[in-house]
Amino acid sequence: MPLALGTFIVPLIVACSMFMENVDATVIVTSLPAMARDLGQSPITLKLAVTSYVIGLGVFIPICGWVADRFGSRNVFRTAIGIFMTGSLLCAASRSLEMFVAARFVQGIGGAMMVPVGRIIIFRSLPKSDFIRAVNYLTVPALLGPVMGPPLGGFITTYLHWRLIFFVNIPIGLLGIWLANRHIANMHEEHPGPLDWVGFILSAGGASLFMLGLSLVGGELVSNGKAVAMCVVGALLLGAYWLYAQRVERPVLDLKFLRIPSFNASVAGGSLFRIGLGAVPFLLPLTLQEGLGMTAFVSGAITCASAFGSIFMKSVVSRVLGRFGFRRTLIVNAALAGASIAVYGLFTPGTPVWLIWLVVLLGGVFPSLQFSGLNSLAYADIPTRDIGRATSVASVIQQVSLGLGVTIAGIVLQISHRIQGHSTIVWSDFWPAFFVVALFSVASIPVTMRLPANAGEEIARGRHGKS
Missing domain, CATH: 1.20.1250.20 (MFS general substrate transporter like domains)
Structure with missing residues (x-):
């Protein structure tokens, strides 16, 4: 039985974003020692680059569904790809650890929206009878990314320059945006309801401060006292969110x-x-x-x-x-x-x-x-x-x-x-x-x-x- 074009093309578009994210995550860890030397840092300190990306993901994943409903899934999806590409270019241009960490956070914001919203697009665009085949297409980039990423990043870092690894994302991202414009409808809910802003600020602020403070302990960017203070404030905000989430009907994260x-x-x-x-x-x-x-x-x-x-x-x-x-x-x-x-x-x-x-x-x-x-x-x-x-x-x-x-x-x-x-x-x-x-x-x-x-x-x- 021949496949409908949508059953193939829509998962392929989402797969572009997933492949881009998976390759990026695996190429960077291979290149951390070279990056550290160029930025004048210890390789251990570059853990901040990994952590800041994860913080960006963790902060914005909870609201991606609401944002897609409010502004349209196609608009959010292609904007997310654009944000991820911008973060990639900022990583390549970074001349200090602080700029590199900030650029990775920008990438995390894009990554938080790309794949979850992509999945929403698939489940809203295709009939349920095509879900299994569509999801099977998505597993290909999920498997290929960790296979291709480390040797690709290692080759570029060893024989070219580590900054070039962040340009790998650009043609893939441009292809994804072009395909999204042609083949994805801008679906959204008429009345998505209000966003739980209080819960979002408490959970996002708490998680970010706690994770960032913990990453800074023992480093040279800030004193240990300030890093511990960030951890304490973050923990208090997370505790406040725990109490808050028990009292509202639909918190941003329902514990x-x-x-x-x-x-x-x-x-x-x-x-x-x-x-x-x-x-x-x-x-x-x-x-x-x-x-x-x-x-x-x-x-x-x-x-x-x-x-x-x-x-x-x-x-x-x-x-x-x-x-x-x-x-x-x-x-x-x-x-x-x-x-x-x-x-x-x-x-x-x-x-x-x-x-x-x-x-x-x-x-x-x-x-x-x-x-x-x-x-x-x-x-x-x-x-x-x-x-x-x-x-x-x-x-x-x-x-x-x-x-x-x-x-x-x-x-x-x-x-x-x-x-x-x-x-x-x-x-x-x-x-x-x-x-x-x-x-x-x-x-x-x-x-x-x-x-x-x-x-x-x-x-x-x-x-x-x-x-």
Whole structure:
């Protein structure tokens, strides 16, 4: 049966934005050491560049649905691509750490709107009978980005210049805007209702200040006292939002969903797991380049191995969940994932490159299984009418968790480096950081153990039956 043009072209347009975001996220971590040298900073300090992007995502994801309803999904989608491209160009032009961090925040704002609004466009443009095929098209850039990003970023950084990596986004973004103008209708709701501005300011301000303050601890941009003060103010604002959200009918982030056991295990337990896994894309390239003396290109060729492991696991994940169930799979796999992270800390200058590649390949298998299980379990007991609001809560917590992973890894690496007293970063500075973030992945197990033995059984049976 021939595909309708819309069934192919609309997901392709959204895929342009997803591919752009995934490639950007993976090329930058490979290039961090080179960027740090040009900007006159320690590679550890460049964790701010990763964290600021995540803050931009976490702040604006909750309101993307309302903005699309108010101003039209096509208008918001192409504006988001434009903002992301502008942030990319600002990154390329940055001459200081402060400007680079600000540019990454701008990219985060664009990224927060691109992919979520793109998904809204798909589900509003296509008949339900085409949803599965449309979503399958979206998985291609999600898988290709982590495969292509690290070696591409490594090649450009090693043989050209790191600033050029941010120009990769421009032709993709222009193509996305052109296709959106031609093939996407500007759909919007006539009466989207008022935005919860109080909740938005409290949650966005609290998360931003807390994350940014934590990232600045131990750095040279501000004193530790000011960084801690930012963390305290951020925590107070988040606490105020928690109290506020209990009293209003439709808060911007409805925390009542966390009372649902399956959703709580997926989001709360998953947040601990993501702290551990969020640190790896930051720590591993630094280890290979600063610790083991590899070029950015070789480092990228190694780190992309985890993407191949992830692709393999996606082909068998339904059988694993159908055979062992969600609870048992998530408990055992969290321990295996934590162990795989800790093993990264054992790399030394004498470790063969082929062995490192195989370990990183295996290290991509366990996170893929865990994320598939957690993401499926999240909506097992959520009514269909509430999936959108539940997704906002889950997405924000996920992004903040990934950012915390980078921040915590950077703090532990700084402490390890100072205690060992090395003049420059060496390979032995990294193992404490890998060990600590591995413990976060393992710490998700007690949360998962509270699940009933048959949690997500209907989903697991359905997946297994279709595989």
